[in-house]
Amino acid sequence: MIDYLIVGSGLAGISFAETAMHNQKSILIVDNQSQSSSLIAGGLYNPVILKRFSEVWQAQLQLVILDNFYLKLESKLQIKVDFKIPILRKFFSVEEQNNWFAAADNKLLAPFLSLEVKKTKYLGINSPFDYGEVLQTGYVDTKLLLVAYKKYLLENNLLLQDTFDYQLIKFHDDCVQYKLIKAKHIIFAEGFGLHENPYFNYLPLDGTKGELFIIKAPQLNLDVIINTSVFILPLGNDLFKVGATYNWQDKTSSPTEEGKLELLARLQEILDCEFEIVDHFAGVRPTVRDRKPLIGSHPKFPRLHILNGLGTRGVMLGPSMAIALFESIEYQKPLDKAIDIKRYEKKM
Numbered sequence: 468m469i470d471y472l473i474v475g476s477g478l479a480g481i482s483f484a485e486t487a488m489h490n491q492k493s494i495l496i497v498d499n500q501s502q503s504s505s506l507i508a509g510g511l512y513n514p515v516i517l518k519r520f521s522e523v524w525q526a527q528l529q530l531v532i533l534d535n536f537y538l539k540l541e542s543k544l545q546i547k548v549d550f551k552i553p554i555l556r557k558f559f560s561v562e563e564q565n566n567w568f569a570a571a572d573n574k575l576l577a578p579f580l581s582l583e584v585k586k587t588k589y590l591g592i593n594s595p596f597d598y599g600e601v602l603q604t605g606y607v608d609t610k611l612l613l614v615a616y617k618k619y620l621l622e623n624n625l626l627l628q629d630t631f632d633y634q635l636i637k638f639h640d641d642c643v644q645y646k647l648i649k650a651k652h653i654i655f656a657e658g659f660g661l662h663e664n665p666y667f668n669y670l671p672l673d674g675t676k677g678e679l680f681i682i683k684a685p686q687l688n689l690d691v692i693i694n695t696s697v698f699i700l701p702l703g704n705d706l707f708k709v710g711a712t713y714n715w716q717d718k719t720s721s722p723t724e725e726g727k728l729e730l731l732a733r734l735q736e737i738l739d740c741e742f743e744i745v746d747h748f749a750g751v752r753p754t755v756r757d758r759k760p761l762i763g764s765h766p767k768f769p770r771l772h773i774l775n776g777l778g779t780r781g782v783m784l785g786p787s788m789a790i791a792l793f794e795s796i797e798y799q800k801p802l803d804k805a806i807d808i809k810r811y812e813k814k815m
């Protein structure tokens with residue numbers, strides 16, 4: 468008998484697996500590589516929603532948990548995945564500069580928005596109105612993390628590379644059984660794959676497709692992340708990650724010509740140097756209508772739980788949501804109403 472059978476090894480599944488193992492619980496993960504969101508994500512973490520100048524929900528708490536979580540993983544896997552580098556907002560007008568300083572005066576945003584105009588000139592970017600700097604930012608190399616974590620799981624016989632068959636779950640008094648595996652609990656962390664899950668697919672997971680590029684731009688000289696209508700993230704060796712698009716109709720994980728043209732147009736607004744596209748990826752973000760995660764236990768089957776709806780912020784939300792779910796299962800600690808799936812129970 469194991470403690471937790473986890474379906475999905477994206478940022479959500481990994482976050483829960485680590486939380487459980489850290490608390491001396493046994494786990495097994497099932498994954499079929501059907502979703503690519505965590506693998507291809509930009510990986511940025513940023514406590515401010517720059518489009519609306521609002522603080523990310525519980526940003527400070529999430530950042531503390533994030534630091535601790537990725538630091539422990541780096542040490543366990545012997546790799547570097549968390550890169551603390553500034554995110555700069557490129558201003559396109561004096562009005563945008565003024566809006567920034569008005570926002571930086573706000574008590575909630577003050578810890579995260581620098582009051583100094585950043586005047587550094589980066590080769591390859593024309594910036595007559597300079598930049599604003601967001602503080603306490605960075606990115607996680609999610610691909611490196613997922614690949615290394617998979618290796619760790621395989622070496623320790625903790626991964627079943629298979630499609631989870633929901634029809635095979637059997638319920639017993641003291642456990643749930645899946646094929647020959649008996650577990651105290653099942654955690655569903657399938658990202659957009661949730662739609663195949665008959666136990667939880669009543670939840671309103673919309674899904675927002677995103678596409679991004681890896682470009683090569685030898686003249687571009689950046690040691691920060693630039694964020695405007697797209698982000699540009701330096702990877703080294705003249706390579707940069709550029710993203711992302713938002714598409715609410717297409718729910719496939721394949722790159723499209725439409726996405727390519729959109730990214731190209733936005734990039735050309737920012738860069739005034741040559742570049743070539745080296746790679747082009749796509750994935751579906753597990754987004755929810757109210758922009759809050761989907762966390763909790765099934766109303767009729769208390770051994771089934773969900774960790775989903777990480778939306779556009781899996782890097783920041785994954786670790787703190789995994790702790791919230793773990794503590795609600797093990798210690799009956801109530802979940803915050805904003806994230807608890809109970810908010811959708813009447814709509815079942």
Ligand SMILES: Cc1cc2nc3c(=O)[nH]c(=O)nc-3n(C[C@H](O)[C@H](O)[C@H](O)COP(=O)(O)OP(=O)(O)OC[C@H]3O[C@@H](n4cnc5c(N)ncnc54)[C@H](O)[C@@H]3O)c2cc1C
Nearest residue numbers: 475477478479500501505509510511631658660677781782
């Ligand atoms: C273009 C793009 C850019 C992004 N940029 C950022 C960013 O900069 N910062 C940020 O924080 N977030 C970003 N995100 C969002 C982030 O990727 C998501 O929040 C996060 O990856 C969600 O993780 P997840 O584990 O819930 O889902 P997923 O990563 O989709 O993982 C779900 C896993 O479950 C598996 N699975 C599903 N169904 C089954 C089944 N039946 N049986 C077995 N396995 C199954 C899948 O194979 C997959 O491995 C971006 C997303 C996209 C698409």
